[in-house]
Amino acid sequence: MWRDDGGRRRDGARLQERIRAIALMVGDSIEKFLHETLALLDSITRSDIASFIERLDTMQEGQVGTRSSLDAMAQTFAELLGEVRGLRSDVTALRSGLDVDVGRLEQRVDDLESRDR
Incomplete structure (x- = not known):
């Protein structure tokens, strides 16, 4: 074959x-x-590229602003959490019959209410 x-x-x-x-x-x-x-x-023109870069810059600035706002909120939350823990310990002290500075309690409540407003 x-x-x-x-x-x-x-x-x-x-x-x-x-x-x-x-x-x-x-x-x-x-x-x-x-x-x-x-x-x-x-x-694609130069203005298209410039517009795209401008939008990217705007988005990045927005992210920075959002991040700083979130940081501020986290700081405020941490402060409020500290105050609540302090109030909790004062309530625990009241329940156990210990003397608690009532003026200090009223001041904390006033501070919390003013932050709430």
Whole structure:
């Protein structure tokens, strides 16, 4: 079932034709992709890029503002938590019959109410 040299040459020529056809298809696809990419890049203007950068800067500034607001809220919450713990210990002391400075309790309540407003 061996072919003579002529058959091998024909098979080799067909194989080369297929390889060329595939290479042309791949080359065409790459060329089309590059053409479309360049068209897209050409459509972007300097003002588009500047506008995009400005929006990024605005978003970043907003994040910084939000972060500082959250930090302030966390600080206030920590202070309120400390006050509540202090009041809790004063209530515990009252329950156990210990003397508690009523003026200090009233001052804490006034401070909490003023923060609430």
